[in-house]
Amino acid sequence: MTHAPPPQTSGPPSPVDAVELALPGHGRRPPSREAREGGSRAAAQGDVPFLQARWFDGLSSKPRPVLVGLRATPQGPSLVLHPLSQPGAEPAVFTCRQVGWPEAWNERRPQPRVVVDLRDHGSVEIDAVAEWRAALAAAGERPGIAQRMQTRWPVLLGVLAAAAIGLTLFYRYGTPWAATQLARFVPLQWETSVAENVLAQMDHGTLKPSELPKVRQAQLKARFDALAQQAPPDLQRYAGYHPVLTLEFRKGMGANAFALPGGKVVMTDGIVLAAAEKGLPDDALVGVLAHEIGHVVYRHSTRMVVEQGVLNMGLGLALGDVSGIVSTGASVLTGLAYSRSHEREADCYAIALMRRAALPTAPMGRLLLAIAHDEDEKEKKEKQQGGSKAEPHPVWSLLSSHPDTVRRAQELEQGHAPHCS
Amino acid sequence: MDAQTSPAPAGARAHKVRSSFVSQDIESYPLRFTGSGGEYFRVWIVNVLLSIVTLGLYTPWARRRTAQYFYGQTLVAGSPLEFTAQQRRMVMGFVLLMLITLAYNIAANTGQDTAVGLLLLAGAVLSPYIWASAMRFRLGATRWRGLRLQFTASWKEVYTASWPVFALALVWFGVFYGMQMLSPELAQVLESAGEEGAKPAPPRFTPAMGGLLALGLVLTVLCIIRLEYNYKGLLVLRAQVGAERGRWKPVYMDFVKVWLATLLVFVLTLIVFALAAALLVGGTSALLPQLKQMGLFIVLLILFAAVFGLLLIVAATAPARAYREARMFRLVWDNVGVSQVARFKCHLRPGAYVWLRIKNMLLTLVTLGLYRPFARVSEYRMKLESVTLHVKGSVDQVAGVLVKQQQGGLGDALADAVGLDLIG
Numbered sequence: 057m058t059h060a061p062p063p064q065t066s067g068p069p070s071p072v073d074a075v076e077l078a079l080p081g082h083g084r085r086p087p088s089r090e091a092r093e094g095g096s097r098a099a100a101q102g103d104v105p106f107l108q109a110r111w112f113d114g115l116s117s118k119p120r121p122v123l124v125g126l127r128a129t130p131q132g133p134s135l136v137l138h139p140l141s142q143p144g145a146e147p148a149v150f151t152c153r154q155v156g157w158p159e160a161w162n163e164r165r166p167q168p169r170v171v172v173d174l175r176d177h178g179s180v181e182i183d184a185v186a187e188w189r190a191a192l193a194a195a196g197e198r199p200g201i202a203q204r205m206q207t208r209w210p211v212l213l214g215v216l217a218a219a220a221i222g223l224t225l226f227y228r229y230g231t232p233w234a235a236t237q238l239a240r241f242v243p244l245q246w247e248t249s250v251a252e253n254v255l256a257q258m259d260h261g262t263l264k265p266s267e268l269p270k271v272r273q274a275q276l277k278a279r280f281d282a283l284a285q286q287a288p289p290d291l292q293r294y295a296g297y298h299p300v301l302t303l304e305f306r307k308g309m310g311a312n313a314f315a316l317p318g319g320k321v322v323m324t325d326g327i328v329l330a331a332a333e334k335g336l337p338d339d340a341l342v343g344v345l346a347h348e349i350g351h352v353v354y355r356h357s358t359r360m361v362v363e364q365g366v367l368n369m370g371l372g373l374a375l376g377d378v379s380g381i382v383s384t385g386a387s388v389l390t391g392l393a394y395s396r397s398h399e400r401e402a403d404c405y406a407i408a409l410m411r412r413a414a415l416p417t418a419p420m421g422r423l424l425l426a427i428a429h430d431e432d433e434k435e436k437k438e439k440q441q442g443g444s445k446a447e448p449h450p451v452w453s454l455l456s457s458h459p460d461t462v463r464r465a466q467e468l469e470q471g472h473a474p475h476c477s
Numbered sequence: 478m479d480a481q482t483s484p485a486p487a488g489a490r491a492h493k494v495r496s497s498f499v500s501q502d503i504e505s506y507p508l509r510f511t512g513s514g515g516e517y518f519r520v521w522i523v524n525v526l527l528s529i530v531t532l533g534l535y536t537p538w539a540r541r542r543t544a545q546y547f548y549g550q551t552l553v554a555g556s557p558l559e560f561t562a563q564q565r566r567m568v569m570g571f572v573l574l575m576l577i578t579l580a581y582n583i584a585a586n587t588g589q590d591t592a593v594g595l596l597l598l599a600g601a602v603l604s605p606y607i608w609a610s611a612m613r614f615r616l617g618a619t620r621w622r623g624l625r626l627q628f629t630a631s632w633k634e635v636y637t638a639s640w641p642v643f644a645l646a647l648v649w650f651g652v653f654y655g656m657q658m659l660s661p662e663l664a665q666v667l668e669s670a671g672e673e674g675a676k677p678a679p680p681r682f683t684p685a686m687g688g689l690l691a692l693g694l695v696l697t698v699l700c701i702i703r704l705e706y707n708y709k710g711l712l713v714l715r716a717q718v719g720a721e722r723g724r725w726k727p728v729y730m731d732f733v734k735v736w737l738a739t740l741l742v743f744v745l746t747l748i749v750f751a752l753a754a755a756l757l758v759g760g761t762s763a764l765l766p767q768l769k770q771m772g773l774f775i776v777l778l779i780l781f782a783a784v785f786g787l788l789l790i791v792a793a794t795a796p797a798r799a800y801r802e803a804r805m806f807r808l809v810w811d812n813v814g815v816s817q818v819a820r821f822k823c824h825l826r827p828g829a830y831v832w833l834r835i836k837n838m839l840l841t842l843v844t845l846g847l848y849r850p851f852a853r854v855s856e857y858r859m860k861l862e863s864v865t866l867h868v869k870g871s872v873d874q875v876a877g878v879l880v881k882q883q884q885g886g887l888g889d890a891l892a893d894a895v896g897l898d899l900i901g
Contacts, residue, residue, distance in 0.1 A: 112623025117719065117875035119622070156561065159545060162516050167550060171559050178623035179559055202542060205523045212523065219529045226532070246587060365582070373533025377525060379846025 105191055107184050111137060114178035124172075124180060126195035133195035135172070137180070150174060157197070160189055163207045223374075227367070227390050232397070235362040236293070239355045244299060247358060248318035255316060259306075266305035268325055276323070277303050279342050284349065286413045291405060293354055301349060311427045315348040317357035327427070334426045336419050343406055343420025343468070350405025356398040363394050395457040403464060404476035411471065421468030428461040506866045510858045512550035514851035520546045521850040537567040544618075551861060553621055554872045561625075562618035605639040606632070612712055621718065624875060630715035638711045641704040645697060652693035659686050698736070706732045713813050719875040724814040731812075735804045742831075743797035750793050792838070799834035803827035803860075810864050818869055825863035833859055 110119035125136040132152035139145045156173030160166070166185035173179055182188050204211045266273065284301040299319030311326035323345070331340050351357070367387045375383035410417045458464075467473035524539035541564055548558040577596075584592040609630060616626040630638075660683065706729050713723040807825045814820030837852035 114623045114625070115876065116873070117622040117624055118873040158549065159542065161512075161520060161546060161549075165516075167557075168511055169552070169555075169557055171549065171557050173559060173561050173620075175561075179620060181556060181622075202523055202527060202538070205526070206519055212519075212526070215523075215526050215530065219526050223529055361586070370532050373536060374525070374529040377521070377528070377539075377849070379841065379849065381842075382845055 105187070105194075106138070107182055107187055107191065109180045109182045111139070111180050112178045114176065119181070122180065124182065126191045128194075128196040133192060133197055135174075135180075137174075148177070150177070157192075159203050160199075160207055163189070231363055231366050231370075232359070232394060234366065235359040238362050239358045240294060242355075242358050244297070244318060247299070247355075248320075250357075251316035251318045251320050255304075255320065255322070263306040263308045263322075266307050266325055268305055268328060272328070273305050276305075276328070276338070276341060279338060280321070280345050283342060283346060283409065283413060287349065287353065287409060288412050291353065291408055297353075297355070299352055301352065303345065311430075313344050313348055315351035315357070317352070317355065319352050321345060321348045321352065327423075330427055330430070331423055334423065336423050336426075339415050340419035340423040342415060343410055343417050344423065346406035346409045347402045347420070349409065350402035351398065353405065354398070354401055356402070360391075360394065360398070364391055367391055392457055396459050399458050399464075400473075400475055403467065404473060407468065407471060407473065407476060417471050418469045421465035424461055424468070425465040428465075504868050504871070506554040506868065506872075508861050508864045508866060509552040510550055510854075510861050511552060512546065512854060512858075514854040517546060517854045518850040537571040538564065541567060547857065548619070554866055554868065556622045556872075559620040560618055561620050562614065601642075605635050605642065608708065609635040616716055622872070622875075624719045627717040628712065628715055629717055630711055634711060634715070638707040639704070641700040641707065644703075645700045648693055648696045648700065652689060655689050656686060659683065659689065699733075702732050702736055703729065709809060713809070718815060721816040721818055721875055724816060724820070726812040727808055731808055732805075735801060735808060738804060739797050739801040742800045743794065746793055746796045750789070788842075795834060795838055796831050799831045800827050803830035806860055807863070815875075818875065820867050822865045822867060823863050824865075825860060830856075830859060 106123040106125045109122050109124045111122040112119055121140040123138040123140065125138070126133045127136060127149075129152065134152055135150040135155050137148040137150070139147075154175060156175065158170050158172060166189060168183070168185070170182050170185045170188055171179050172182065199207075201211075201215075205215055206212075280301070280303040287301075301319045301321065304320060304322050305325065305328075306322055307325045309324050309326070311324065311330040313321065313323045313327055315321050323341070327344065328341065331338070364387075367390055371383045371387045371390075375386060406420070407417055410420075520542060524535070524542060527535040528539055541560070541562060544560040544562070548560040551558045581593070581596050584596065609628070609632070612630075613628045616628040619626045706727075710725050710727070713725040716723040803825055804827050807823045807827070810821045810823035810825075833855060837848070837855065840848040841852055
């Protein structure tokens with residue numbers, strides 16, 4: 057047996073069914089007894105227009121001719137179903153919540169056929185889609201935000217503007233703030249264990265043991281420890297966060313210094329030699345160390361982990377469907393913006409700490425300029441043809457992890473920056 | 478409206494066919510897609526915007542809208558499909574999936590190797606379960622002429638069909654130990670890998686080892702094909718519309734042939750790419766003297782080349798992937814049916830599909846992804862409209878069995894994560 061007989065109409069289906077179904081979907085039907093009854097009932101309820109439809113009851117693929125009417129109720133439109141095949145059958149009423157209302161995709165060019173979901177009672181197929189939309193609107197349909205965006209350009213453009221503003225605000229202020237708060241819950245031990253791993257990996261790769269004389273190292277370490285002692289408590293953003301600040305020396309990575317989470321600061325031989333070459337006092341190096349202490353105290357590494365996590369997940373979900381390039385690009389650019397803001401914060405910290413220790417920040421500014429200048433020279437040598445000094449293009453500043461060096465150096469020389477509170 | 482779209486009068490013939498003994502006329506219904514790229518672009522951009530505004534939380538609603546759009550515009554014998562999944566279930570599945578992802582990320586980032594290992598192992602063992610619940614969800618949420626589709630495979634059947642997964646694990650276990658047997662040096666390297674600083678000489682690579690590795694690879698591919706065959710077959714055989722079950726004719730060798738042809742297409746693509754690269758390198762080496770003066774631009778060029786190389790890998794495999802997809806689609810849709818009531822015919826041309834995919838890929842790249850909805854619609858349309866449904870008797874004869882609204886929803890969200898697309 058290939059199919060069970062339809063449960064409702066046992067026996068041969070009446071030819072009336074077939075005739076009614078054979079009629080094209082549109083157009084007025086001949087006034088059969090049921091239709092006239094339905095029509096008069098509708099008239100009694102305030103002239104509800106009826107649409108011809110096919111009802112599939114979920115028990116068989118055989119359609120049953122019905123008339124569908126919509127009524128306005130306080131909860132929204134409700135659907136009335138008049139079966140035409142069973143004379144004298146009561147119309148079935150479905151409240152707004154019992155119906156899965158199909159979304160309108162296109163107001164100007166409606167789809168050829170719309171299906172209304174009656175949940176466990178099957179579904180209703182309607183051919184007169186434009187009339188259906190009109191009836192729904194007349195019955196007080198309240199479309200959701202998605203459908204309003206779908207069918208109305210002003211709503212779409214409005215949400216577009218809101219999305220642009222909202223996204224900018226969220227990534228400009230929301231994420232950094234959340235990262236700052238979340239970092240409070242990250243234990244210090246985790247930071248130190250991560251730092252150890254990272255440093256071990258770098259020691260295997262780009263870094264070599266320092267070649268500075270032990271005396272020189274001890275000298276700088278003493279200055280560092282003295283500075284760390286003077287770290288003012290009012291600059292402490294994280295109460296109760298007391299990492300052990302230590303200084304280490306390595307060779308490699310050019311003239312550089314970096315801070316690891318949990319209090320370890322690493323200085324390369326390159327930067328110490330660069331300071332000596334330019335005849336700058338040790339205060340320049342101490343300034344750089346103050347900047348790195350700022351990174352540690354503000355827990356920038358940990359915050360960056362959280363920020364990158366939010367960025368990758370949030371932007372991946374939001375823009376992943378557009379394209380991987382767009383979502384990764386947005387994530388990288390925003391990550392760089394965070395990195396620049398961290399650098400500025402660390403600069404502010406350095407300025408404040410150096411003032412507290414009664415040390416000048418100007419030498420540090422000169423050191424930064426000198427290092428940047430050296431790198432420019434190197435590039436120029438490779439270029440062979442010097443000429444005009446390359447102005448940093450605004451696009452390049454977006455692609456940089458550090459703020460513009462010249463401005464930073466100026467701020468440090470003046471010992472104060474407009475963005476520091 | 479053209480003749481294809483008025484199957485409603487088919488009901489007129491409902492009384493004709495009540496028994497399969499009567500000689501039957503066979504009615505053909507080409508499947509139709511009535512949507513358009515521009516319309517879907519609107520659906521898609523709304524989803525993207527709402528996802529942005531809600532920081533990604535709109536995803537389950539977006540998935541439902543997308544499915545409803547495609548289903549609602551897909552006419553099977555004149556009646557649109559319906560996607561009737563409960564939104565609440567989909568949201569719950571999505572939230573659960575996000576929590577699992579979060580737990581995994583936290584475990585991975587904080588170096589809790591045991592937890593990560595357990596999560597991965599659970600994922601591997603549960604993958605047949607996840608696949609089956611995804612299929613149950615997908616079919617259970619699909620309705621046509623009021624009848625729910627169903628996926629009725631039992632868990633035992635699903636795990637039995639998954640035997641290639643476990644065979645795969647055995648194969649690589651065997652290769653791993655076979656390698657150590659063949660080459661004692663390799664075993665030493667593996668042992669000392671954990672120790673700091675120990676760097677013994679790299680082991681020699683013998684032909685026997687190469688042979689073993691090749692055997693392992695061939696067996697792997699055969700297992701993967703078998704898995705695909707088993708799953709597709711199970712899906713069709715245990716799919717039900719109303720009381721009618723699916724019919725499945727392809728055999729394993731059909732699948733192997735498709736894969737072999739795909740390999741051929743891939744090799745041909747590589748040859749074309751190699752020729753193009755040779756021409757391009759010849760061209761740039763002529764430019765080289767000029768390049769030397771550009772200094773900084775060299776760095777940019779290298780960066781660009783790295784990005785370009787990545788794209789090249791995607792591009793080089795794209796024709797083969799599209800070809801396999803088209804061949805597989807035609808093989809399946811040309812050889813399945815619904816019990817004795819209906820069968821499908823498919824006339825998809827793999828060449829045309831490959832060109833469409835390449836064109837779509839380029840346009841999507843050029844428009845930074847904005848062309849994606851148009852691409853999706855054109856591919857869906859080409860595949861869908863290549864299929865014709867032949868019904869013996871009438872489409873009115875399928876009787877339903879009472880099916881409650883499906884429970885899952887998690888299956889859908891998890892399916893999303895493992896890359897099973899709802900549309901397609």
